[in-house]
Amino acid sequence: MTDSVQLSSQEARNRQVVIDFYRHVFDARNPAAVKDFVAEDYRQHASHVSSGRAGLEAFVAETFHGLPQLPVQPDLMIPPAFIVAEGDMVVIAGEFPQPEPEDPTRTYPFFVFDAYRVRDGKLVEHWSGINKIAPPKPPR
Structure with missing residues (x-):
């Protein structure tokens, strides 16, 4: 049996802010759109991105440097494995298959998450499941 949790209207709006941000x-691929979703005092807990709205804009610009901007689509390009909203927090996780170290022709499921705190319709804080861009190593 699956329990169903009803989101408050504020939690539903916070969830939609995160989806629309992505x-x-x-x-x-639009760093200019960061200002529409992120507060100036945005606090970043991922070591590979600087805090503040400008830090996130710079990260997005660097990530897509040389690539053309794309039209906004009605749905996310990579559907989330799950998205949870509770209070002012939203956690979104996605699957990004990674090449097998011993056999690069095969992949394994690699899940990443981002957690956001939302205030007044803007992202104000972020935690990432990745601090270094590297797949996990198997246990020894």
């Missing part, structure tokens, strides 16, 4: 910024 659609307009990352899926569309």
Whole structure:
């Protein structure tokens, strides 16, 4: 039996802010759209991105340097494995298959997450499941 949790209207809005942020910024490769979704005092807990809105804009610009901007699509390019909203927090996780170290023709499922705190319709804080871009090593 699956329990169903009803989101408050604020939690539903916070969830949609995160989805729209990904659609307009990352899926569309548009660093200029960061200002529409991120507060100036944005606090970043991922070591590979600087805090503040400008730090995130720079990260997005560097990530998509030389690539054309894309039109905003109605749905996320990579559907989330799950997205959870509770209070002012939203956690989104996605699957990004990685090449097997011993056999690069095969992949294994690699899940990453981002957690955001939302205030007044803007992202104000971020935690990432990745601090270094590297797949996990198997246990010894």
